[in-house]
Amino acid sequence: MPATVSEKTIGRLSLYRRLLYELRNAGEENLYSHQLAQMAGVTAAQVRRDLMSIGYSGSPTRGYDVRELGESIGRFLDSPTDQGVALVGVGNLGRAIMAFFAGRRPHLRIVAAFDTDPYKVNRVIQGVRCYSLEQMPQVVESEGIQVGILAVPAVAAQSAADTLVRAGVRGLLNFAPVPLRVPPDVYVEDIDMTMSLEKVAYFARQRASQKELQTW
Amino acid sequence: MPATVSEKTIGRLSLYRRLLYELRNAGEENLYSHQLAQMAGVTAAQVRRDLMSIGYSGSPTRGYDVRELGESIGRFLDSPTDQGVALVGVGNLGRAIMAFFAGRRPHLRIVAAFDTDPYKVNRVIQGVRCYSLEQMPQVVESEGIQVGILAVPAVAAQSAADTLVRAGVRGLLNFAPVPLRVPPDVYVEDIDMTMSLEKVAYFARQRASQKELQTW
DNA sequence: GTAACGCTGTGAATAATTTCACAATATAAT
DNA sequence: ATTATATTGTGAAATTATTCACAGCGTTAC
Ligand SMILES: NC(=O)c1ccc[n+]([C@@H]2O[C@H](COP(=O)([O-])OP(=O)(O)OC[C@H]3O[C@@H](n4cnc5c(N)ncnc54)[C@H](O)[C@@H]3O)[C@@H](O)[C@H]2O)c1
Ligand SMILES: NC(=O)c1ccc[n+]([C@@H]2O[C@H](COP(=O)([O-])OP(=O)(O)OC[C@H]3O[C@@H](n4cnc5c(N)ncnc54)[C@H](O)[C@@H]3O)[C@@H](O)[C@H]2O)c1
Numbered sequence: 001m002p003a004t005v006s007e008k009t010i011g012r013l014s015l016y017r018r019l020l021y022e023l024r025n026a027g028e029e030n031l032y033s034h035q036l037a038q039m040a041g042v043t044a045a046q047v048r049r050d051l052m053s054i055g056y057s058g059s060p061t062r063g064y065d066v067r068e069l070g071e072s073i074g075r076f077l078d079s080p081t082d083q084g085v086a087l088v089g090v091g092n093l094g095r096a097i098m099a100f101f102a103g104r105r106p107h108l109r110i111v112a113a114f115d116t117d118p119y120k121v122n123r124v125i126q127g128v129r130c131y132s133l134e135q136m137p138q139v140v141e142s143e144g145i146q147v148g149i150l151a152v153p154a155v156a157a158q159s160a161a162d163t164l165v166r167a168g169v170r171g172l173l174n175f176a177p178v179p180l181r182v183p184p185d186v187y188v189e190d191i192d193m194t195m196s197l198e199k200v201a202y203f204a205r206q207r208a209s210q211k212e213l214q215t216w
Numbered sequence: 217m218p219a220t221v222s223e224k225t226i227g228r229l230s231l232y233r234r235l236l237y238e239l240r241n242a243g244e245e246n247l248y249s250h251q252l253a254q255m256a257g258v259t260a261a262q263v264r265r266d267l268m269s270i271g272y273s274g275s276p277t278r279g280y281d282v283r284e285l286g287e288s289i290g291r292f293l294d295s296p297t298d299q300g301v302a303l304v305g306v307g308n309l310g311r312a313i314m315a316f317f318a319g320r321r322p323h324l325r326i327v328a329a330f331d332t333d334p335y336k337v338n339r340v341i342q343g344v345r346c347y348s349l350e351q352m353p354q355v356v357e358s359e360g361i362q363v364g365i366l367a368v369p370a371v372a373a374q375s376a377a378d379t380l381v382r383a384g385v386r387g388l389l390n391f392a393p394v395p396l397r398v399p400p401d402v403y404v405e406d407i408d409m410t411m412s413l414e415k416v417a418y419f420a421r422q423r424a425s426q427k428e429l430q431t432w
Numbered sequence: 433g434t435a436a437c438g439c440t441g442t443g444a445a446t447a448a449t450t451t452c453a454c455a456a457t458a459t460a461a462t
Numbered sequence: 463a464t465t466a467t468a469t470t471g472t473g474a475a476a477t478t479a480t481t482c483a484c485a486g487c488g489t490t491a492c
Binding site: 222224225258259261262265275276277278 | 478479480481482483486487488489490
């Protein structure tokens with residue numbers, strides 16, 4: 001069991017858990033590494049290597065117990081206490097995110113939203129109270145929030161990140177197309193849709209031209 | 217100049233270009249690899265290594281020409297002809313995406329939307345016409361669409377992907393939390409927000425506990 | 433002219449990640 | 463009980479990605 005687990009492995013464990021949860025709902029009780037691998041779009045060796053991190057063993061003949069493996073990943077990934085999340089920026093994307101995460105994982109839910117727009121402040125959206133920026137330090141402190149989601153315009157992203165970090169947040173999910181400068185003890189994950197779409201466009205074009213060459 | 221360029225390099229090139237574009241608007245004319253690196257959050261060696269892919273050389277004393285480098289990346293990344301994109305699923309997320317990409321990059325813009333909801337079909341949203349699913353093959357064909365964005369509910373994602381692929385799409389940007397099964401000549405990029413948020417929560421927790429150990 | 437400077441481009445070294453390949457083994461069949 | 467079987471867990475190898483480190487060079491200063 002390695003001391004530190006790579007970012008990529010953590011991401012895949014999250015995916016495995018979701019797949020296992022679906023399998024459990026479908027009534028499945030056992031599965032083999034190659035089955036989970038096929039569902040996750042990775043190799044069986046990759047699945048087994050990832051599972052080494054969490055200290056759960058399968059059986060050579062039955063494979064893994066769907067329920068036990070899912071719970072084992074949960075014990076590894078999740079906080080023993082609930083983790084509250086703050087959302088900053090209740091615009092088009094922010095509202096979609098609130099709708100998406102509403103009632104999804106009780107362990108990791110949005111407990112406060114922040115916006116500068118006075119029209120949104122003090123309203124309750126998707127069951128979440130929207131606060132003004134000034135209230136951020138107190139709310140983050142009192143709710144014990146460690147995780148922030150940034151869905152503000154690009155120009156506001158750095159300052160919103162600074163405020164969150166000063167208030168004690170240690171992880172940021174950033175949707176603004178701006179690389180954030182944060183202290184080394186803060187983890188940042190960027191979701192850069194422009195970059196993702198440009199990647200898809202590039203490789204789509206490449207695949208399309210490969211096709212042409214094949215028909216030669 | 218390598219024959220094939222890695223996915224990661226393509227992603228970073230897209231990021232570099234955006235930063236260069238902003239620099240140009242700010243009136244900057246030249247910059248060094250370490251400056252671009254600092255802005256992108258990578259090392260200078262990484263920047264120089266990435267730039268080897270595109271066949272543009274800087275000067276040892278002036279560094280890179282901001283405008284020329286940006287254009288050079290553009291020639292490498294972009295299609296010589298415009299690439300149209302299809303959006304499937306005009307819900308909360310789909311509408312946010314339409315608003316976000318509207319008028320952003322003329323080279324790579326959403327030219328058609330698709331939804332099953334009869335209330336949305338035949339409406340124009342953010343300047344984009346919404347079609348029914350039945351019209352997808354014809355529209356994809358006639359618009360020459362190679363790239364699709366999936367923002368439909370999880371249960372509908374695979375079948376929407378199948379329809380797009382059958383119609384000729386070669387790249388998919390998938391927001392549904394479901395791994396897609398596609399032929400090998402189709403490129404898929406997944407944006408899995410649940411996974412991303414769980415990663416952030418995991419590492420935020422880890423950083424927070426490191427902090428505690430430090431104050432020991 | 434030429435010397436000094438600090439950067440680029442890149443081969444080589446290192447680090448990270450994935451895959452291979454196989455001994456160990458839990459179960460079912462007989 | 464024994465055997466046959468197919469899978470697990472994991473060292474070792476292979477592959478991929480990043481960083482190091484420095485020769486070579488364009489520019490400036492004198
Ligand atoms: N909409 C998308 O699909 C999409 C996709 C990719 C990236 N993004 C990025 O996500 C961010 C938000 O996008 P959006 O489409 O929701 O924009 P939006 O303009 O609809 O919403 C932005 C919200 O942030 C609020 N805001 C502005 N300044 C603020 C501040 N300093 N502190 C707190 N709140 C503030 C505004 O009042 C507004 O409610 C942008 O950075 C955008 O580039 C959006
Ligand atoms: N909202 C978010 O921020 C968010 C975040 C992460 C992932 N997602 C994922 O993105 C997808 C869309 O999310 P959403 O919040 O916009 O959902 P939504 O329910 O608001 O919108 C879904 C849209 O898809 C349409 N649709 C349903 N079946 C369809 C089909 N077969 N073909 C075409 N259109 C169809 C519906 O009419 C609706 O307009 C979901 O898979 C969701 O899990 C959303």
